[in-house]
Amino acid sequence: MGQFAVIGLGRFGSAASLELMRLGHSVIGVDINAKIVNQIADQLTLAAVADATDEHALKDLNITACDAALVAMGESLEASILCVLLLKSMDIKEIWVKATSKPHHTILSRIGVSRIIHPEEEMGMKVAQSLSYPMVNQYMSIGHSLYVVEIKITEKCQGISIAELLKEVKDSIDPLLVRRKKTIFKRIEPSFTLEMDDSLVLAGSLNALKTIAPRLA
Template sequence: MKANQFIIIGLGRFGSSIGQELIRLGHEVLGVDRDEEKVQELSKIFTHAIVADATEEEVLRSIGARNFDCGVVAIGDDVEASILATILLQELGVKKVVAKAVSELHGRVLERMGVDRIIYPERDMGIRVAHQLVSPNLLDYIELSKQYTIAELAVPQCLSGQSLEDVNPRGRFGCSIVAINKPKGIIIAPAANDVLAEKDVMVVIGTNEQIEQFQHSLNK
């Protein structure tokens, strides 16, 4: 996989977590923050980390922000700084701009600015945890859009030994099993004759309603 270059503005828990995972995946990361302590802490982990004010256009120009594949604005405690940094990344021509929103209003502003992706860490985690609490088979839940969801569902005992053809989630509920994670490895685009076992994890995609109906059928 080609290594991409990311610039992350704001090195709090959210920004530092994204940066560390990108480094682990083999990408290059430049971290930017006003806080010298945060920068020092991550300077040995990130490709580069610098103390700078990302709301200053000349600062972003001098560090070559326009040459990065993706800019992540992870500022969480200063909405004005978040918006300014986002505008500057867009104006400098960064290919893709992702921004953290701390409220619905902040998110609407970012949406009107044409940000490529808006992330609501606290809200999204709250939604995922709530779904996990009410469905014992749900391991993870990611909303792809207002209508579509991808979910990881543990195979219950009642489905163990059944093939995908037997379970037939597409015919019964309209959702599709796009992968099966087995202890020995993952099966991508499984065939109708692939058999489920109790310790397997199904990766399911469909509308929210379709997946809820499928989940409900597993709990009976």
């Protein structure tokens, strides 16, 4: 599995670190606050109290051996930017950064990082989507206005086929799989009949997926 560095172990950084560990990866967690580090130390591969703006401190932790680094420092824009610049000078190719403001985002986009994350904004969008489309269990953007969504089949849609569900959709929507209790169906033909409590995974444009939302509610 991979090796990751998470710099900044607040709520966001800690959650990301623990999930990476749960997925079987190796995680080096770094924070300048000893109390925060001690709270999570026994759950990570390595947790260190260090100044992430100190190049020698990062090198001593062997950050250069990591596949990617997540900079999750939230309190100081300056510290976040300096840390990113150090990681780039250390030739870390994959750098994801938590942005806390529009100026922060602008600076990060100009110096070039792999991905800029807005946790509160992204969570707000997920909550809004869940409120608007409660039948959607999970959704993920794959770029260019394309999404993968997991839909819970309710009584309204049970007994209908995939072809019937998608018959009024002008843009393409691809059924990827259906999970029915412990069984996974990966080859979904148009004649496949949906049952109550099935989980249907679809891929398509946002507009196309919105078209079928009223049929699912």
